[in-house]
Amino acid sequence: MVAMSEQWLEKSKKYLWLPFTQMKDYEENPLVIESGEGIFLKDISGKTYYDGYSSLWLNVHGHRKKEMDEAIRKQLERIAHSTLLGAANIPAIELAEKLIEWTPPNLTRVFYSDSGAESVEIALKMAFQYWHNLGETQKQKFVTLTNGYHGDTVGAISVGSIDIFHTVYHPLMFTSYKAPFPMVYRHPSNDPNVVRDEALAQLEALFEQHHEEIAAMIVEAIVQGAGGMHIMPKGYLKGVEQLCRKYNILLIVDEVATGFGRTGKRFAVEHENVSPDIMTVAKGITGGYLPIAATLTTEAIYEAFYGDYCELKTFFHGHSYTGNQLGCAAALANIALFEKERLIEQVEEKAAFVAEQLATFTELKHVGDVRQLGLMCGIELVRDRETNEPYPWTERIGYQTTLKMRELGMLTRPLGDVIVFMPPLTSAIADLEAMISIMREAIVATTER
Numbered sequence: 467m468v469a470m471s472e473q474w475l476e477k478s479k480k481y482l483w484l485p486f487t488q489m490k491d492y493e494e495n496p497l498v499i500e501s502g503e504g505i506f507l508k509d510i511s512g513k514t515y516y517d518g519y520s521s522l523w524l525n526v527h528g529h530r531k532k533e534m535d536e537a538i539r540k541q542l543e544r545i546a547h548s549t550l551l552g553a554a555n556i557p558a559i560e561l562a563e564k565l566i567e568w569t570p571p572n573l574t575r576v577f578y579s580d581s582g583a584e585s586v587e588i589a590l591k592m593a594f595q596y597w598h599n600l601g602e603t604q605k606q607k608f609v610t611l612t613n614g615y616h617g618d619t620v621g622a623i624s625v626g627s628i629d630i631f632h633t634v635y636h637p638l639m640f641t642s643y644k645a646p647f648p649m650v651y652r653h654p655s656n657d658p659n660v661v662r663d664e665a666l667a668q669l670e671a672l673f674e675q676h677h678e679e680i681a682a683m684i685v686e687a688i689v690q691g692a693g694g695m696h697i698m699p700k701g702y703l704k705g706v707e708q709l710c711r712k713y714n715i716l717l718i719v720d721e722v723a724t725g726f727g728r729t730g731k732r733f734a735v736e737h738e739n740v741s742p743d744i745m746t747v748a749k750g751i752t753g754g755y756l757p758i759a760a761t762l763t764t765e766a767i768y769e770a771f772y773g774d775y776c777e778l779k780t781f782f783h784g785h786s787y788t789g790n791q792l793g794c795a796a797a798l799a800n801i802a803l804f805e806k807e808r809l810i811e812q813v814e815e816k817a818a819f820v821a822e823q824l825a826t827f828t829e830l831k832h833v834g835d836v837r838q839l840g841l842m843c844g845i846e847l848v849r850d851r852e853t854n855e856p857y858p859w860t861e862r863i864g865y866q867t868t869l870k871m872r873e874l875g876m877l878t879r880p881l882g883d884v885i886v887f888m889p890p891l892t893s894a895i896a897d898l899e900a901m902i903s904i905m906r907e908a909i910v911a912t913t914e915r
């Protein structure tokens with residue numbers, strides 16, 4: 467008789483089409499998760515793994531957190547879901563009030579959705595229609611940063627610029643202006659201030675020429691995640707905010723990956739005291755439990771949509787599950803735990819420990835760069851550390867390294883040859899140490915073989 471675990475593996479290969487996955491790879495290395503407990507995931511064979519990527523950058527308190535489970539159960543006793551189209555619900559109201567308390571003070575309105583990409587679509591449509599409603603119909607374009615990522619729907623990819631993901635869809639996308647991301651790694655000067663000033667000057671030149679037709683600029687908050695964990699030099703995001711104000715351009719900050727403590731602040735904009743006109747949040751909002759996202763905005767933008775129905779100012783956008791009560795209840799429990807456990811302060815402490823440990827990685831022969839903000843880390847593997855020459859992408863060194871990590875008992879997904887380390891925020895110091903040790907062993911085994 468075929469073991470039960472074999473059956474799940476076979477059926478997973480037979481029936482599923484996994485996201486962002488070459489199924490030929492999956493067939494060679496299938497994995498079916500059976501359960502989770504704390505910062506561990508268990509597969510159907512009973513093997514356990516550290517959840518080194520927080521189940522794709524979203525888990526906060528670990529799996530099966532008692533308070534989270536209870537909050538969802540309690541909500542289930544009332545109702546699982548009712549629509550938010552034309553009708554509010556109590557958890558959605560409570561969460562909106564809490565989000566407004568948690569985010570920069572100029573953000574006073576919450577528009578819900580179900581994923582990060584949707585929160586971005588909403589931000590783009592909201593910015594576009596804001597100008598339309600004001601009668602400034604020439605403001606239709608968006609500015610994005612090179613190497614940016616904002617999700618996978620058609621609008622979100624139109625403001626993304628990671629070639630390997632996006633090139634095939636070019637004929638389907640609307641065009642956006644691209645300004646250079648201030649990439650310190652591999653920049654000839656190696657001086658973050660020079661990189662920042664150069665990038666801001668290029669952005670200003672673009673604004674000067676095109677500001678009349680630009681509706682908004684969209685940027686990830688301080689860290690470009692999917693683009694390889696690149697961190698903006700200090701002062702860059704503040705500079706972007708100032709230029710947006712100067713040229714009458716809305717600023718959309720995407721906090722989908724960075725929000726909810728990931729970078730050591732509630733939101734990464736706090737590192738630079740930036741007040742976006744529109745901010746997107748998802749992932750960590752429910753502690754990694756349920757699909758809720760939100761787009762927050764200012765009263766000025768909200769008011770541009772307010773009026774008699776026949777004025778046609780309404781924001782005609784919505785999804786079936788938007789404002790889902792179970793999701794909102796999970797988000798409220800998540801935020802309550804942040805406050806009760808003083809989690810943000812803990813992230814700062816843990817990040818300092820991780821920084822100390824990861825600093826030793828720069829001794830490894832094929833580690834070109836270690837980048838970290840809070841518990842958001844990327845380790846870039848290179849063929850030649852002296853020249854920063856990358857590996858040929860066909861070698862798939864990042865992927866091979868993460869397969870080795872899997873064997874050693876830790877899960878993550880690479881971004882090309884950048885190894886992502888984003889553990890749940892509640893990981894204990896000893897666990898962080900163990901995960902880092904697995905990463906080190908896998909990197910050495912793969913790159914120095």
Ligand code: PMP
Nearest residue numbers: 581582583616617691720722723
């Ligand atoms: N924006 C950013 C910055 C992201 O990192 C992501 C997902 N990694 C998204 C948007 C899209 O979020 P989702 O996967 O929930 O659609």
